[in-house]
Amino acid sequence: DAGVTQSPTHLIKTRGQQVTLRCSPKSGHDTVSWYQQALGQGPQFIFQYYEEEERQRGNFPDRFSGHQFPNYSSELNVNALLLGDSALYLCASSLVGDLLFTGELFFGEGSRLTVL
Amino acid sequence: AQTVTQSQPEMSVQEAETVTLSCTYDTSESDYYLFWYKQPPSRQMILVIRQEAYKQQNATENRFSVNFQKAAKSFSLKISDSQLGDAAMYFCAYRGDNQGGKLIFGQGTELSVKP
Numbered sequence: 001d002a003g004v005t006q007s008p009t010h011l012i013k014t015r016g017q018q019v020t021l022r023c024s025p026k027s028g029h030d031t032v033s034w035y036q037q038a039l040g041q042g043p044q045f046i047f048q049y050y051e052e053e054e055r056q057r058g059n060f061p062d063r064f065s066g067h068q069f070p071n072y073s074s075e076l077n078v079n080a081l082l083l084g085d086s087a088l089y090l091c092a093s094s095l096v097g098d099l100l101f102t103g104e105l106f107f108g109e110g111s112r113l114t115v116l
Numbered sequence: 117a118q119t120v121t122q123s124q125p126e127m128s129v130q131e132a133e134t135v136t137l138s139c140t141y142d143t144s145e146s147d148y149y150l151f152w153y154k155q156p157p158s159r160q161m162i163l164v165i166r167q168e169a170y171k172q173q174n175a176t177e178n179r180f181s182v183n184f185q186k187a188a189k190s191f192s193l194k195i196s197d198s199q200l201g202d203a204a205m206y207f208c209a210y211r212g213d214n215q216g217g218k219l220i221f222g223q224g225t226e227l228s229v230k231p
Contacts, residue, residue, distance in 0.1 A: 031217055033216075033217030043221050045220070048216050050216070090159075092161075092217060096216075103166070103215075103219075104151075105161075105217060105219065108160065109159045110160075
């Protein structure tokens with residue numbers, strides 16, 4: 001049973017470019033949340049997707065956008081990259097029913113983005 | 117807004133000994149969940165233990181237990197019989213009621229285990 005998988009694992013971009021990160025949730029899960037983890041910090045919530053719609057959003061600018069596909073996989077897009085966007089981007093999945101009662105998230109290993 | 121604070125950036129423990137990691141949080145809600153996640157060098161966050169605020173009994177998972185003090189808004193993690201594999205970053209996290217996948221994390225505590 002595959003867990004949460006993310007791609008790519010590492011990537012380097014330059015300021016002003018755009019990036020797309022991908023996430024496949026754990027088998028059977030239907031919700032995906034994205035987090036940004038700067039070096040030496042705890043993860044910060046970006047947004048959550050369920051039924052192909054953004055359901056919750058953290059304090060991130062509109063440069064951060066996402067999408068969820070019918071197979072529950074998800075993409076995170078960041079436009080007009082800034083140096084400060086350099087971070088580990090974590091994807092987490094859950095089954096929406098479990099989320100209501102337990103709050104447990106299953107995380108992937110993340111995509112390390114470096115902006116030069 | 118809710119906040120989570122971990123005041124110990126680094127902790128160290130001798131193998132087989134016990135260590136306690138501290139966490140405090142601030143909220144005006146009465147129903148919420150608290151978590152401890154472990155992040156080893158592989159970067160994958162792994163759930164260690166979970167506590168529902170409405171439960172007075174402290175959660176326990178094998179060698180891991182918590183001391184949940186709701187009035188004091190404190191949620192510490194005790195690791196007994198520490199093992200080399202316990203070395204990692206530990207994050208305390210808060211989730212409000214009906215907040216879906218939105219966790220609020222602390223800054224983390226890096227735990228090292230000495231053989």
